[in-house]
Amino acid sequence: MTVTIKDVAKKSGVAPSTVSRVIADSPSISQATKEKVRKVMHELNYFPNANAQGLASNRSKTIGVILPLASDAFYQNPFFPTVLRGINFGMSKVDYSILLSSGQTNEQRLNHIKKIVHGKKVEGLIFLYASKNDPLLDFALSTNIPTVVVGTPDKLKVHVVDNDNETIGKQATDYLIQKGCQNIAYIGGDMDQFFIKDRLKGYQIALEENNRTYKEDYIYNDFAFLSTDGYQLIKNEIDLSLYDGFVIADELVANGIQQALLEKKITQIRTITFKPFQQALYHSNMGESYINLHTRLLGSRAVSILFDSIENDNKGEQRYIREYVDGELVVMPEF
Amino acid sequence: MTVTIKDVAKKSGVAPSTVSRVIADSPSISQATKEKVRKVMHELNYFPNANAQGLASNRSKTIGVILPLASDAFYQNPFFPTVLRGINFGMSKVDYSILLSSGQTNEQRLNHIKKIVHGKKVEGLIFLYASKNDPLLDFALSTNIPTVVVGTPDKLKVHVVDNDNETIGKQATDYLIQKGCQNIAYIGGDMDQFFIKDRLKGYQIALEENNRTYKEDYIYNDFAFLSTDGYQLIKNEIDLSLYDGFVIADELVANGIQQALLEKKITQIRTITFKPFQQALYHSNMGESYINLHTRLLGSRAVSILFDSIENDNKGEQRYIREYVDGELVVMPEF
DNA sequence: TTTTTTAATGCAAGCGGTTTCGTTAATTTC
């Protein structure tokens, strides 16, 4: 029924091995036969069976992308589709497919990742999050499968691509200072996420460099990553008279905050946050300036690092790459 | 190096075929040997090679999820991660993996889908969008691979899961009418998207049922799906004095509009829009009421329909399912 | 011209499973 390599071989009058070599574009096949065989492949509408290829060559031509637990609030973040786009973009050169991790519970997720890496379904892994003591990452590292994580995990022996969160946090804070803000609060989130901590560090450095005193109670950290959290914070919890500036570590939270401020008709507080890309789409992006995180770049860089790692396999001793992409201040017109 | 079925067979003192059958949990193997073999599999940390399985059984245990062109504005919509979650959810029972389509151009996308379906990498397909004259969908249908599309395409011979957009549009409009709005505009978007048209139809029906006249120039349709579009519309293009209600077909556009209205301090216009799920996260969801689209359900329903189709293969004549999930009015407290 | 290289292709053994069919031993039936 389905056309195989033998059919192509027969019709082109060559051996199956020759066909296989023209598939791989091997240099040891003459241009003439290549063309002849390719013509037949096209006539017969032949496509190589990926499973057979994978079995014979021990390469699946697909990489696994590991998402966080679906119930995690963080999952909702525009960050994810954006990195995914970057990954897609980076892969357009290399003829690989993307396998998405799945599972509703952490146990399911762990089982699934075991199955796909031991079962040779994937040649490499990209983690789209970094959290503490992640059993999935532990597993990945224990198998030596090429892995890169987008974000900064609590492990050293792995490739990493992340925003330069400290610098970015400083950059944002500097902007507010330069705009004349005197009392700047830092609205963070889950302190188990390293980027929250790092941006806070940048905030702190900016204050110090400008001879401002860093105050513990100017830091707000006890909530998740939802816009409702930001909204609630403003509406109920925070003493707004204290501040004239907010550095908000997460875009969703910032959305909630900005809406709450608008509703309360508060204009003396300037805010700044971080968005996945220029012209962030989840918000009208008219009002406030922000830092563009180049999130798509995160994805495409992760891909190239991963492929370097896949190609170079175990030649020479392993070196781990840490790549930090910078942010870009996008200043909005005042209204 | 890697442990194979033979190693397991040898150590358990049975034939490879027996091991294969315990993997498949075949009823023709005694409970005793099953347990014995499973114990060995565990000891040896054995995982079946997915490529070998796929080759031998002609089943890859993975489904393909087809995304729209990445450059498409529509891609940015919170809709996608949400359906994806639903798909993930639906798959947690069935031990399959998800392969994501890729490609930066439509040509690349077409090549990739050809490769994965002809190459037997996937057993079924879920389209996450429906657009006119889609060559990818045409291809899928030409191969008879089980396929379901989330959204309503211009084809009949395919399984479909979608929102009941007409009813939803009516529901939204009814709400505004009931709230006393007299002059309701419909803010749509790309009319090539069927859901825009269908929600418009619902809007129209609601007006008629309430003896309102439907006016062409109350319909705004010439823009994409970005919040900036909504923002611009309000700031520059529309005569706000004409209206006291907006039915907004897309959430992102609604965000832009709502922010613009807030900035302009306009309060006499009531808006309603549609969101992927309850407590939409891309917006503080405090202000305006909306229709919850149950988008996650769309994904999980798509999965079950797909698996029904995969299982039943070609038994009996093919019937095509069209499933429409309803919306739910979520009324927000007025502030 | 003869010998040595090189270029181009074929042969056949895997890769690691699944599955049909056959075999053997244990049960059941009469």
Place this chain on the structure above:
DNA sequence: GAAATTAACGAAACCGCTTGCATTAAAAAA
């Protein structure tokens, strides 16, 4: 107790491709 089933498992072919090695013809060197 012999014949007929049935239950449980093994042997081996096969899935479609890759790749090391052998082979042959052509080109280069001698």
